[in-house]
Amino acid sequence: MKKKPKLIIFIILFSTSLVLNLYLGIDRYIKSTYSPNLEDQQILGEMTKMVLENEQYQEIASRETVYAIKQGVSRFNVADPSSVFHYEIYVQTEKESYIFSCIDEGCSDVSNEGWTYSRYSEEEPILPMDNKN
Known part of the structure; x- marks a missing residue:
């Protein structure tokens, strides 16, 4: 009879460990798709x-x-995750954010490939850039 409570505790601990490891593994994988490494x-x-x-x-x-x-990286945006096309540079102005990316696989040059909302169109800059002392 004493083996049953030990077995239940073991199953609970094993299940908790399995769920926690799955969560941390998936979380780390998702973050790696959007976080640039050293290269x-x-x-x-x-x-x-x-x-x-x-x-x-x-x-x-x-x-x-x-x-x-x-600077941004998104490995979900392209068919080949090792491609240079998953790198993007965002130029944020008071009106829009302009998205620059490579024009070819060798990245011989960059081009403005799109634009999106800029947080600066409705919000102030975070740092006091216009502060003249």
Whole structure:
């Protein structure tokens, strides 16, 4: 009779451990699809430099205030997760966020491939950039 309570406790602990490990594994996998690793950060850094030198970016910067340049990776957006096309650079202005990505597999240049809502169209910048002391 004493074996039954021990078995129930073991089953509860095993089930809890299994559920927790599944949750943590799935959570980590999902975060890895949107979080750049060290290699991704190097590629995104070079792409950011290409964006800053890009003619389309220069035109955007001349007519709108650029508040932030954000780097992103999304391995769900392309058929091949190792492709260079899952890297994106977001140029955030007071009106819109412009999305720059590579124009070819070799990433010989970047191009403005789309735009989306910018948080700065309705909110103030986080840092006090216009503070002149």
